[in-house]
Amino acid sequence: MRERAVQRQDRLLSLVRRRGSARVTDLADQLGVSPVTVRRDVEALTGRGLLDRVHGSVSWPRRRDRPGGGRGPDAEDLVLGLLAPSATYYFADVIRGAHEAAAPAGARLVLRICDYRPAEDPARAAGLLAAGAEGLLVAPGWRGPGDQAAYSDWIAELPVPVVLLERSVPPGGPLAGLDRVCSDHTHGVLLALRHLTGQGHAAPLLVARADSPTALAVREGYAAALRALGVRGPRPVIGSVPADRDPEGFERAVQELRSAVSSGAATAALVHNDVDAIRMVQRLAELGVRVPRDLALVAYDDEVAALADTPLTAVAPPKREVGRQAARLLLERLRERAEGAGGGGTDRGMGGGAGVVPAAGAGSVPDADPAAEPAPRRHVTLLPTLRVRASCGAGAGTGGGATG
Structure with a gap:
């Protein structure tokens, strides 16, 4: 298999970093490529500030390091x-x-x-x-x-x-x-379901993928959110797939959602993600199911939900x-x-060993000097918001922008 340019350039950077400097011809020999290829890579890397180039050789930029190997974060x-x-x-x-x-x-x-x-x-x-x-x-x-x-x-x-x-x-x-x-995706799902049930809908359906950590977290959050609301779940999650990768699988999900609406089993749904939600709304309309007239719908992600023909209410994780x-x-x-x-003097601030603590302790080191200990590790969880639009009935009774 032919080596990608980015992989070759990574190897080139690694060689120069270890040696401090190197001639282009020597790098070509070690990388097993032509000097012309190395010169092209060096030009790209120096243009990005990753290398310094002087008279047929390249060096690791001196500004990266301070005497003694240390540097400040600023x-x-x-x-x-x-x-x-x-x-x-x-x-x-x-x-x-x-x-x-x-x-x-x-x-x-x-x-x-x-x-x-x-x-x-x-x-x-x-x-x-x-x-x-x-x-x-x-x-x-x-x-x-x-x-x-x-x-x-x-x-x-x-x-x-x-x-x-x-x-x-x-x-x-x-x-x-x-x-x-x-992001706390369980909280995001709870915002959506609370909004829909607050409008008088029975337990909303969940239509979701299972091909990313966010999708899996939304699925897990669905059951937890229903329990928190004291609502009995309606039926299993409708599994969705990208329409461009699996048109038949996507159509099955649409038909299952249509059947639930037509039978009266559901009047509301949360759909992950925006792109799937927009395509589902379009396909449901072709099948005679209108949003929000027949189905109140909330999307999850809020990347492009506002751009749908009927702007979609959406859960917005605080991505930025x-x-x-x-x-x-x-x-x-x-x-x-x-x-x-x-x-x-330890690896507790790094990846290596960061998750390991002494068996007898709870993340502390006996007899350690408190002034020398690093700050505790942090698990920071940020809450999504709900942006209310037309797809769930224009947010009747909630105002225009519920955030939970």
Whole structure:
């Protein structure tokens, strides 16, 4: 298989970082490519500020390091790495938020995308480290229910501070002790169901995918939200799939929802995500089911819900704020590390060993000097809001913008 340019450039960066400087011809020999290819890569990398180039050789930029190997979090050109499963739709706002928090601190954000291929996450993270990242914001490319267990141990072994983005992990696992910032999707589902039941609808149906951590969290939150409202669930979740990838599966979901409406079993539904919700509304109209006349509908994500023919009421996770707070938390960890408070001679401020505590303790070290201990790890959970529009009856009796 032919090596991708980004992988080759990551290897090139790693070589230069280890050696400090290298001739282009030597790099070509070690990488097994032509000098012309290396020159092209060097031109791209120097243009992004990742390398310095002088007279046929390249060097690691001196401004990255201070004497003694330390640096402060406000130093010029501090690099934060961000590993995300996508740069579009949901994660576009997360990335923007992280950039907005990093820039005022003089930090530069470097991005790697894994396209929801969790097996490629370690290589992408290695690329970020080779590019000079001193801390990582990590949203693993987990997709199915078993991905977290199969593709998570590597995160705990990272040699730099790590903050998880929009990912929850079970207690006691290797990642449980890491900092993380995520949306409370159970609360988001509760907002939607409370709004619909408050309008007099019986237990709303849930139509949802099962191909992302957000989708799985929405499914889990559905049962919890019904219990919190004291509502008996109507019927199992209607499983949805992307219409462009599985037209027949998508049509089955539409027909199941139509049948529930036609039989009187349901008058309201929550649909994850926006794109599926818009397409379902269009297809239901072709089948004679009108929103909101026959079905009150709330979408989940609020990326494009407002652009539907009938603007869709939608749950809006605080995506941009997730990115902002995660980047600020990572900068704080880097500051602690630079000042000697975050490392303390241990790995507790990093990925490696971050989730491990002594068997006899509860996250504390016996007889440790309190003044030398790092700040506690944080699990920051942000609440979604509900943006009320026309698809659930124009929000009658709720005002125009319920937030819960």
